[in-house]
Amino acid sequence: MEGGIVEAGGAPNETTLAGTPEDIKKLVSSSFGGTDDIELEGSVQLKDFPIGIPVFKWDAGYTYLHALGLGSNSTYLNALQKAGNIGSRVWSIFWGRVWVEDDLDGSLVLGGYDEEKVTGDNYTAPLDYDDYVGSSGCFTGMRVVLSDIKVNFRNGTEKSIFPTDTALPCCIDPHHHLLLDAPTAYVSNFQQVTGLFASSEAYSRGFHYDALMFERDNAFDGDITFHLDSGLQIRVPNDQYMVPSVNYQANGGRIQDPDTYELLIRGHNDDAESHLQGMPALLGRYFLTAAYLMVNHDAGTFTLWQANPSNSSKLVRVFDEEMGDKCGAKSGVIQPSASYYTAASSISASAATKPEDDDEINTTHDSKGSSSPSGAVIGGAVVGSVIGEKDKAEDTYYYYSHEEMERDQTPELDANQQATVE
Incomplete structure (x- = not known):
């Protein structure tokens, strides 16, 4: 395990944007690199795969496990696609749920998504890798705008924690x-509204x-709902953001303190004295206990649903x-490229002045009156699914082989369609 990451076959540099941990760019030059055979449970084995071993704490020490990179130039996704194990560089994630009566495992799907883990309409937008300030993008490429955050009380009432007439851009x-x-200000409002x-x-x-710590008896017991300006609403249960305190033991194990709870919402001041100065607002892993995320690097898009x-x-x-043209209708779902959603957004925004018979892109008005892409436009190709024959539906968990592709009339779903082929 000698040499660096580049010598092992890894990428020679790390792109850093506003919000990226400052020390991540040091990883390439400072980490050990080598190769090994790697196999994730449920997947295939990749031989002589390049692996980097950091030799110092990075990401401010938040990263305790070896990170699996699934970014736009992911060595892992590129290798799987090149080997023919996945047809597209798509990954989807549901974080799962803990601190409940029956813990629910999370899931990571490569090459597609899990239809049983989603419910309702979705929101799809282009991936946009850019600096958070002064642009429409962010360092993860996934930027959404929150129009409101509401606290949901047990008695059925709710209160907003948003300052008046504001919107909050967030990176996922x-x-x-x-x-x-x-x-x-948002955290202060949360405490004022909840009395926490x-x-x-x-x-x-x-x-x-x-995370701010509280005595268990003083913990808040309501949910919290994130309202995206697209109209999508994600309600996070109380037990997924007001959680028992967890710490580490000397042997690497975890120890839980049932008498102390932690609020998984953190405030930051944008000033020179704050160690979070210049950081964008973030929706982290616990957002994905209630939302389901799919990233399609080949199409240049990301998609959010409410999680089931x-x-x-x-x-x-x-x-x-491009890949859909090579595969049959019974192989999967085609998702249009990012330009489709950009064009659809433009048409939706100007629909009031455009002729009704302009069917270049099939759109409808959003009944919620959002100024962002309408619910119809953002539905995209993954609202429905194209189901193959029974034997193909039972393929290897994450992957399919190119030999199973069939040329057929592949349905390309427009914004309003849901197609199923039995």
Whole structure:
């Protein structure tokens, strides 16, 4: 295991944008590199795969496990696609749920998504890798705008924690260790609305680093709902963001303190004295206890649904348009490229002045009156699924082989269609 990451076959540089941990760019030059055979449970083995071993804490110490990179130039996804194990560089994630009566495992699907883990309409937008400030993008490529965050009380009432007439752009970061990072005003409003104040401020130095800690008897018991300006609403259960304190033992195990709870919402001041200065607002891994995320690097898009917390699984392959042309209708679902959603957004925004018979892109008005892409436009190709024959539906968990592709009339779903082929 001698030499660096580049010598082992890894990428020679790391792109850093506003919000990216500053020390990540040091990983290439400082980490050990080597190759090994790698096989994730349920997948195939990749031989002589390049692996980097960091030799110092990075990501401010939040990253305790070896990270599996699934970014736009992911060595892992590229290798799987080149070997013919997946047809598209698509990955989907549901974080799962813990601290409930029956823990629910999370899932990572490569090459498609799990139809049983989603419910309702979805929101699809282009991946946009850029600096958070002064652009429409962010370092993860996945930027959404929150129009409101509401606290849901047990008696059925709800209250907003948003300052008046504001919107909050957020980067979705599945790697982030909390539910929400936001300007301090939002956290202060949450505490005012819920009456959640610690007798003495203490912050976690364990698994949920920097989370505000409370005595169990003082913990808030309501849910929280994130309202996207697209109309999508994601309600996170109380037990997924108001959680028992978790710390590490000397042997690497975890220890839970049932008498101390942590609020997985962190505030940051955008000033020079704050170690979070310049950081964008973030929706982290616990957002994905209630939302389901799919990223399609080949199409250049990401898609969000409300998650259906289920142990059931029904995998659907997803292709970009080029790969879809090579595959049959019974192989999977075609998702249009990012330009489709950009064009659809433009048409939707100007629909009031465009002729009704302009069917270049099939769109409808959003009944919620959102100024962002309408619910019809963002539905995209993955609203429905194209189901293959029974024997093909029982293929290897994440992958399909090119030999199983069939040329056929592949349905390309427009924004309003849901297609199923029995």
